[in-house]
Amino acid sequence: MSDRPQQLAHLEHLGDATRFAGQIHALIPKCPLLENFTPAEVRLLSHFMDVFRAVEGAEVIREGDGGDFMLLVVEGRVEVRKQDRWNTPQLIAVVEPGRTLGEMSMIDGEPRFATCVAVQPTLVAVLDRESLARIIVEHPLLGAKILMELVLMLSQRLRATSDRLMQQLDEQGPHGAGHV
């Protein structure tokens, strides 16, 4: 990884992810990002990632922040919370090891959509946009593989979110918003 993200300065930096490559590889059955990765590809990727330890209660991503990195949860548990219009945090998801967070902002640079809080002692492996760009140039097939998995993950999430939205609009009946 290039410079360590400032937004992670409150977490303990454990160095690059190479010595966690075995542990990361063992996550594959639970890891949509890496589902088609070989052990050699995981090792190569881990050179480009840094690992951080978050104590219980630490925010690893904060809604509205900038930030051009994604996280792979290696150990622990993270809750994803988003403020509703009454500023009450709503629980959106609970994230277990193998799942990733923050892919959208890594790619598009837009502010974070939700806050992610470690609710146990948690290890995260971080990949930032600059490292992804380096992977694409130095290891294009690995880069394409990562991007392909990101497209798949986003595509599935978009289907699920669109389905929920359609259901919500349907429940308002034929005169609801969005109907023509």
Next chain:
Amino acid sequence: MSDRPQQLAHLEHLGDATRFAGQIHALIPKCPLLENFTPAEVRLLSHFMDVFRAVEGAEVIREGDGGDFMLLVVEGRVEVRKQDRWNTPQLIAVVEPGRTLGEMSMIDGEPRFATCVAVQPTLVAVLDRESLARIIVEHPLLGAKILMELVLMLSQRLRATSDRLMQQLDEQGPHGAGHV
């Protein structure tokens, strides 16, 4: 392109997209997929695409179908319609030249989310999954560029859809579905 998709058999096949490369390149200002492409990259990509003509009223994608290709609208206009639970087609979007359709199914192979109908005489350039895989192997940097743009587009669409869903849930008040 490899074999022509069976789902497009009712459209007139105009050959591969190379002779449309200039016209496709002129779409760039209106084309999120190609926004960072050079003329040379558009020419290279167009070798891997086929162009079809759809008459007014022709379906170019049908909700629920299989199909592992995406479309770039080159000329004309396409409406995106999805059935609600009363089987009434709802207009979801109107798609102008430069926009793409069907990226999700190209990537994840899941059934089409909505139906796309040409509402004017329309030209579409088609890229299928096998051609994308060939691009990634034969031209990995071009492949990575396409994938990066797909990730960006999906990411932005996911943000917009998630925002709409959150608004819908908010409008139901603090006891609505999804709140904890």
